[in-house]
Amino acid sequence: MPRYEQQAEIRIVETSVDKLLETARAIEYEQEADILLCSGASAEFLRKKISTTILSFRMGEYDLIRALNLAKERGTKAGILTHQHTLKDLDELSSLFTVEVSQAVYTSLEDARQKVQTFVEQGYRVIIGSPTVVDLAEAAGAEGVFAINADAVRRTLDEALAICHSRSQETWKHQRIHSVLKHLNEGVIALDALGKVFSVNTSMNNLLKLIRPIAIGETAAEHFPDVDISKVLSTGTAIENRLSIRGSQRLAISVIPILEEGLVDGAILTCQEINEIQRAERRLRSQSRPSHFIAKYHFDLILGQDSRFKRAVQLAKLYAHSDSTVLITGESGTGKELFAQSIHNASYRQKMPFVAINCAAFPETLLESELFGYEDGAFTGTRKGGKPGLFEAAHNGTIFLDEIGDMPTHLQTRLLRVLQEREVLRLGASEPTPLNIRVIAATHQDLQKQIINKCFREDLYYRLNILRVSVPPLRERTSDINSLMMRISKNLAQGNVDQEKATNQVLKALTPQLVQHPWKGNIRELENLVERAHLVSQFPNQNHSTEALFPELFSDSFNQSFSSKKPKESLKASGKAAEIVHIQKVLDSHNGDLAKTAKALGISRSTLWRRLR
Ligand SMILES: Nc1ncnc2c1ncn2[C@@H]1O[C@H](COP(=O)(O)OP(=O)(O)OP(=O)(O)O)[C@@H](O)[C@H]1O
Numbered sequence: 001m002p003r004y005e006q007q008a009e010i011r012i013v014e015t016s017v018d019k020l021l022e023t024a025r026a027i028e029y030e031q032e033a034d035i036l037l038c039s040g041a042s043a044e045f046l047r048k049k050i051s052t053t054i055l056s057f058r059m060g061e062y063d064l065i066r067a068l069n070l071a072k073e074r075g076t077k078a079g080i081l082t083h084q085h086t087l088k089d090l091d092e093l094s095s096l097f098t099v100e101v102s103q104a105v106y107t108s109l110e111d112a113r114q115k116v117q118t119f120v121e122q123g124y125r126v127i128i129g130s131p132t133v134v135d136l137a138e139a140a141g142a143e144g145v146f147a148i149n150a151d152a153v154r155r156t157l158d159e160a161l162a163i164c165h166s167r168s169q170e171t172w173k174h175q176r177i178h179s180v181l182k183h184l185n186e187g188v189i190a191l192d193a194l195g196k197v198f199s200v201n202t203s204m205n206n207l208l209k210l211i212r213p214i215a216i217g218e219t220a221a222e223h224f225p226d227v228d229i230s231k232v233l234s235t236g237t238a239i240e241n242r243l244s245i246r247g248s249q250r251l252a253i254s255v256i257p258i259l260e261e262g263l264v265d266g267a268i269l270t271c272q273e274i275n276e277i278q279r280a281e282r283r284l285r286s287q288s289r290p291s292h293f294i295a296k297y298h299f300d301l302i303l304g305q306d307s308r309f310k311r312a313v314q315l316a317k318l319y320a321h322s323d324s325t326v327l328i329t330g331e332s333g334t335g336k337e338l339f340a341q342s343i344h345n346a347s348y349r350q351k352m353p354f355v356a357i358n359c360a361a362f363p364e365t366l367l368e369s370e371l372f373g374y375e376d377g378a379f380t381g382t383r384k385g386g387k388p389g390l391f392e393a394a395h396n397g398t399i400f401l402d403e404i405g406d407m408p409t410h411l412q413t414r415l416l417r418v419l420q421e422r423e424v425l426r427l428g429a430s431e432p433t434p435l436n437i438r439v440i441a442a443t444h445q446d447l448q449k450q451i452i453n454k455c456f457r458e459d460l461y462y463r464l465n466i467l468r469v470s471v472p473p474l475r476e477r478t479s480d481i482n483s484l485m486m487r488i489s490k491n492l493a494q495g496n497v498d499q500e501k502a503t504n505q506v507l508k509a510l511t512p513q514l515v516q517h518p519w520k521g522n523i524r525e526l527e528n529l530v531e532r533a534h535l536v537s538q539f540p541n542q543n544h545s546t547e548a549l550f551p552e553l554f555s556d557s558f559n560q561s562f563s564s565k566k567p568k569e570s571l572k573a574s575g576k577a578a579e580i581v582h583i584q585k586v587l588d589s590h591n592g593d594l595a596k597t598a599k600a601l602g603i604s605r606s607t608l609w610r611r612l613r
Pocket residue numbers: 301302303304330331332333334335336337338339402442444484523524527
C-alpha cells in the first residue's frame with residue numbers, strides 16, 4: 001500500500017487459525033508491532049491473550065457488494081458470517097443480486113467454526129466473511145469469499161495510524177513530565193485518576209530512602225498510608241503540607257489534584273524534608289531581610305577601658321554564647337543598643353535578622369499591630385493578605401525590645417505570652433505562628449520601681465531578667481571620655497587629618513569641663529558635643545566664646561536656666577556655627593517638642609530634623 005509507505009512500516013503476516021496465537025506472541029515478544037490488525041474473531045481471541053493493541057477489519061457496504069457479486073457468479077446460495085454485529089442493509093442488497101443469502105453472527109473463533117459447519121450442513125456452498133471465516137469455510141469444504149477488500153483495510157490502517165499518532169503525543173507529554181520532574185529537588189510523583197504512579201523522580205526515591213524504588217503503575221497510597229490520596233482524587237480538594245513523620249525524618253507532603261475540564265484527572269504528590277524547607281526559608285529570609293534588620297555593631301567597636309565597663313562587656317560576650325533572654329539596663333545613650341547588636345553578632349544567630357523596636361516610640365495602637373502583625377481584614381485599612389509583625393520579621397534571629405519599661409501594660413501581657421509560648425498571634429488571627437527568636441530587652445527605667453507603681457508586670461520582669469548587663473553611665477567612667485571623643489572626631493573627619501586635629505583642639509580646651517559634666521545623655525550627648533566642636537572648628541573666625549558655643553558645659557543649672565528664661569527664638573541673628581547651639585536651646589525650652597520648636601524657629605519640621613541630625 002504505497003499510500004502508507006511514508007507513514008508507517010506495515011508488515012503482512014500470513015498465518016492460519018491454528019497458528020494465530022503463536023504468531024501473535026512472537027510478534028509481541030520481538031516488539032515488532034505497535035498495533036496488530038486482523039479480522040473480528042481473531043482480534044477478539046487475541047485481545048484476551050496478548051497486550052499489544054489489536055484492531056479488527058470491519059466489513060463495509062462495498063465489501064459486501066463485491067462479495068455478493070462473487071457469490072452470484074458461483075450461482076449458489078451464500079452464507080454470510082459476521083463478527084458480533086449483523087449487517088443492516090443485507091436484505092436489500094441481496095435482492096439486487098438475486099442471491100439467496102443467510103446471515104449469522106459469531107462471537108468467538110470456536111463459534112465461527114461451528115457456524116461455518118452449520119452453513120455447510122445446510123447446503124451453503126459459498127461462505128462470505130473475514131479471512132478467518134474464509135479459512136474455516138475452506139477447511140469445511142465450502143468456498144470462502146473475502147468480505148474485506150482494500151477499502152476496509154485502508155479504513156482500519158487509518159484508524160491504527162491515528163492511535164499511533166495520539167500515542168506518540170502522549171509519550172512525548174510523558175517524556176516532558178519525566179524530564180521536568182527529573183530536575184526538581186523536591187520529590188514528585190505524578191498520579192493518574194486511579195492513584196497509580198505514571199511518573200516519579202529520583203529525588204522522591206532518594207528522599208524516601210526506599211530499598212526498592214517506586215515503580216510506574218504502582219498505587220501511590222501504599223507508600224503514603226498517612227495521606228488520603230483517594231480523597232484528593234474523589235473530591236478534587238488539595239492536601240497541602242501534611243506533616244508525615246518517618247523515623248527521624250519529618251516530611252511535608254502535598255497532593256494537588258490535576259483538573260481536566262473540571263474533572264479530576266490525576267494528582268501531583270510532592271514531598272520535601274522539613275529541615276530543607278526551613279533552610280530554604282532561612283536563605284530567603286536572609287536575602288530579603290531589610291537593611292534595618294541588620295545589626296552593624298560588634299564588640300570590637302565598643303570603646304571603653306573603665307574596669308566596670310569592661311566587666312559589662314565581658315559579661316555581654318559571655319551571654320552571646322547563650323540563647324537566653326538578656327536585660328540590659330543603663331541610662332539613655334550609654335550604649336545599650338550597641339551591646340544588644342554586639343551580642344547578636346557574636347551569637348550563632350548573627351546571619352539572621354536583628355529587629356530593634358523602640359517600645360516607647362510607637363503610639364499604643366500602632367505598636368500592637370507593628371509587633372504582632374495582623375490578618376487580612378483585622379481592622380479597616382488593613383493591607384491585603386495581612387502583614388507579619390516585627391516578631392515574625394525577627395524569626396530565627398534576635399528581637400531587641402528597647403525602652404521595655406515604657407511598654408503599655410496590656411501589651412506587656414501579650415508580650416509575656418509570646419515569650420512563654422514562643423509563638424505570636426496576629427491581630428484578627430485564630431492560629432498562632434511559631435517563632436524562634438532570641439529576646440534582648442533594654443531599659444533606662446528602674447523596673448523594680450515600675451513594678452511597685454504597677455506600671456510593669458512583675459511576671460514579665462522575671463521573664464526578661466534572666467541574664468543581666470548593667471551599662472555604667474559616662475559620668476562614672478570619665479577616663480573613657482577622651483578615647484570616645486577621639487574616635488567620634490576621627491569618624492566625623494572622614495580621613496581629613498587637619499580637620500580631625502582642629503576638632504580635637506577645640507575639645508582639648510574643654511577638658512576640665514568635660515570631666516565635670518553630668519552627661520545626662522551619655523555617649524549620645526558626647527557625640528552631639530563633638531559634632532558641634534567639629535562644626536565650630538570649621539569656622540575659626542566666628543567670634544563666639546566657648547561658653548556661648550558649649551553652654552551646657554559651663555552651667556550646672558543649664559536646663560533650669562532655659563526653662564525659666566526663654567531664649568531669643570529667631571534664627572536670623574545667629575551665626576552659622578552657633579545655629580546648632582541655638583536650635584538645641586529652643587528645643588530644650590519646648591521640652592523636645594519638634595513641632596513647637598520648628599514653629600518658634602520659623603523653619604519646617606523636616607529642616608529642623610535635618611539640622612538636628
Ligand atoms: N562604648 C561605646 N563606644 C563607642 N560608641 C558608643 C559606646 N557607647 C555608646 N556609643 C554610641 O552612643 C550612641 C548611643 O548608643 P545607644 O543607642 O546604643 O544607646 P542606648 O543606651 O541604647 O540609648 P537609648 O536608651 O536612648 O536608646 C550610639 O551612636 C553609639 O554608637
